[in-house]
Amino acid sequence: MSSEQAGREQQLTDRVVASFDATADPRLKEVMGALTRHLHAFVREVRLTEAEWQQAIAFLTATGHITDERRQEFILLSDVLGASMQTVTVNNQAYENATEATVVGPFFVEGSPLIPLGGDISGGAPGEPCWVEGTVTDTRGAPIPNARIEVWEADDDGLYDVQYGDDRVAARGHFFTDAEGAYRFWAIVPTPYPIPHDGPVGRLLAATGRSPMRASHLHFLVEAAGSRTLVTHIFVRGDELLDRDSVFGVRDSLVKDFEAQPPGTPTPDGRDLGDHRWTRVRFDIVLAPEV
Ligand code: BEZ
Ligand code: FE
Numbered sequence: 001m002s003s004e005q006a007g008r009e010q011q012l013t014d015r016v017v018a019s020f021d022a023t024a025d026p027r028l029k030e031v032m033g034a035l036t037r038h039l040h041a042f043v044r045e046v047r048l049t050e051a052e053w054q055q056a057i058a059f060l061t062a063t064g065h066i067t068d069e070r071r072q073e074f075i076l077l078s079d080v081l082g083a084s085m086q087t088v089t090v091n092n093q094a095y096e097n098a099t100e101a102t103v104v105g106p107f108f109v110e111g112s113p114l115i116p117l118g119g120d121i122s123g124g125a126p127g128e129p130c131w132v133e134g135t136v137t138d139t140r141g142a143p144i145p146n147a148r149i150e151v152w153e154a155d156d157d158g159l160y161d162v163q164y165g166d167d168r169v170a171a172r173g174h175f176f177t178d179a180e181g182a183y184r185f186w187a188i189v190p191t192p193y194p195i196p197h198d199g200p201v202g203r204l205l206a207a208t209g210r211s212p213m214r215a216s217h218l219h220f221l222v223e224a225a226g227s228r229t230l231v232t233h234i235f236v237r238g239d240e241l242l243d244r245d246s247v248f249g250v251r252d253s254l255v256k257d258f259e260a261q262p263p264g265t266p267t268p269d270g271r272d273l274g275d276h277r278w279t280r281v282r283f284d285i286v287l288a289p290e291v
Helices: 003-018 026-046 050-065 073-080 083-091 200-207
Strands: 129-138 148-152 172-176 182-188 217-223 230-236 259-261 278-282 285-287
Touching: 003 026, 050 073, 050 200, 073 083, 073 200, 148 182, 172 182, 217 285
Parallel strands: 129 278, 129 285
Antiparallel strands: 129 182, 148 172, 148 217, 217 230, 259 278
């Protein structure tokens, strides 16, 4: 490329950045300037053709058309590009031994049922019973009583309750830690499932040879006064999808041992599961202080 051409391209970028000079909100000015510089750098680096520009507009238009109150294709796009996870990473900087955060995903629902400690969140969702227990502490190990914990997960068929299109509420709930900061509940063993892939994001994954599958996981949202709210999941050690999670949500520290118990093994709370297999996992949660 001639230096004259490079100069023309750079001049245009500079003019667009300067067009935001009068922005009253300094943060908006910073964001728009950086967006312009990076977007122009991308167009110039790949030498974007006009046909590709048209294709990009068509892709974003389709992403908008499939989006409604139940389906958020733009968030899915952000997820598969790693932009959601990068935002989580930027905003939840490592703090001492605090538990790491990961993406919230689209299936958290306000107003989940209150479950007594030791209760069952499955609500009839198919899956192998899984006993989950742990504590919530601060970074110095002091227990945090009365922390609110929300949990949600897909069933054995890889679907969240809200994906069935009826009014069922299953495999989700909330509860509070006891005076020792401890919690315990019955869930189901998480299994792998695909993110919704019947839209433009699914077509993008197919065109790039990527899988829509998420590594098996159980979601947690933990809130306590004076602590940084934690949105995270735990993953299953040994799951072959751990290193190719479609939304890049896996962190090593969140991979836990889900220990399968032979049929007939007594359960921690005396629940009678007959001859069924069950599994147990421990997840001790450490909350960073609120900033
Ligand atoms: C989820 O974990 O529920 C999820 C996260 C990102 C995209 C789709 C689903
Ligand atoms: Fe999920």
